[in-house]
Amino acid sequence: LTPLARHTERDVINHTLQCGLNVVLQWSKEYFMSVNVAKTKCTLFGCIERHPLTLQLDGERIGADRTPKLLGVTSQRLHGMATHAAETR
Numbered sequence: 356l357t358p359l360a361r362h363t364e365r366d367v368i369n370h371t372l373q374c375g376l377n378v379v380l381q382w383s384k385e386y387f388m389s390v391n392v393a394k395t396k397c398t399l400f401g402c403i404e405r406h407p408l409t410l411q412l413d414g415e416r417i418g419a420d421r422t423p424k425l426l427g428v429t430s431q432r433l434h435g436m437a438t439h440a441a442e443t444r
Contacts, residue, residue, distance in 0.1 A: 357425060358375040360375075365408070369408050376411075380412060398419065
């Protein structure tokens with residue numbers, strides 16, 4: 356599951372994603388499933404990360420990943436697919 360949010364204001368992005376994470380956590384509890392916080396990461400694309408997102412899942416802070424890999428494709432915050440292209444050569 357990959358929740359996404361797009362906005363010019365970081366607070367709006369943070370709030371939107373936090374609400375989505377809360378829904379996922381509630382749903383998983385209702386269906387007797389757990390979410391692994393250690394495997395849950397966030398990435399903020401398109402900006403220099405001076406103030407990272409402050410997302411939490413079940414009271415624990417979610418870590419950041421500067422080059423996330425989703426379905427085998429590696430992305431970068433500022434350089435798009437450069438890392439993925441280099442890995443496939």
